[in-house]
Amino acid sequence: MQDASIGVMGGWKDGCWLWGDLGIPAPTGSGSAAGCLELFQLLSAATVTANQLDSTSWQHEDDRVFSFSSCYNVLYRKYIPFGLNNCYDSAFVAIWKVEVPLKVKVFGWRSFLNKVPTKDLLLNRGILNSSSSLECVFYDDFDESLHHSFLLCRNVAIVWKEMSEWIGLCYISILDFKENFWYWSTFCRAKKVKRGKEEIVLLAILWSIWLRRNDIVFNNSSWNSRDVVWSCKALIWR
Secondary structure (H helix, E strand, C coil): CCCCCHHHCEEEECCEEEECCCCCCCCCCHHHHHHHHHHHHHHHCCCCCCCCCCCCCCCCCCCCCCCHHHHHHHHHHHHCCCCCCCCCCCHHHHHHHCCCCHHHHHHHHHHHCCCCCCHHHHHHCCCCCCCCCCECCCCCCCECCHHHHHHHCHHHHHHHHHHHHHHCCCCCCCCCHHHHHHHHHHHHHHCCCCCCCCCHHHHHHHHHHHHHHHHHHHHCCCCCHHHHHHHHHHHHHC
8 A cells, every 4th residue: 555656546537536445444343434534534635636746745834844743743732631731741751851762762652642552452443353352461360451461460560569679669550651650760860870761760661561562462472570570671771
């Protein structure tokens, strides 16, 4: 699809452009059906001109040029709720200053927004269905979700407690990821953790849990708390 041109996505009839099905299979869930409807509504507002080459246009800027900063601002406005400011919302800015690989920052940012593709989210989007296995891969007594599999699962709790003891923190289970970010960061600064490393700890834990989760799902690996803890420390020490 990424190499296809607009010309194969529809056709002209009586001088008017009509979109086809775009090669998208019929949606099987409410989430995918809503996504398809939103896509066609966006396309209906687009102008198609005959005998011209395809070009890209970013509608959110006056010069129609895409940039990552513009994309970030669009997503920020769309997904961060309006209303009274949350005292922890500054985590959305602070996370980009942490000295970790970009993919780790992006993952942490997505966790703040509850947009990590865990099984419950994939089910809502229609990517998984009710017959799919939805159990937490760390401990199958509960379905996989961001809050359960990263914070509440009894096996994952071992990692949080060991990392807390390692830096001398009194472990408290906080369900808001932004609040967690500031709780761990503030404590690390008070404990005089090496400058530049204060905000890394929480992101290292989340990222290491995610890597182990994917290793179990895609490589038929198994849970090992000690390996995950060492993965956290390796990311902090790098």
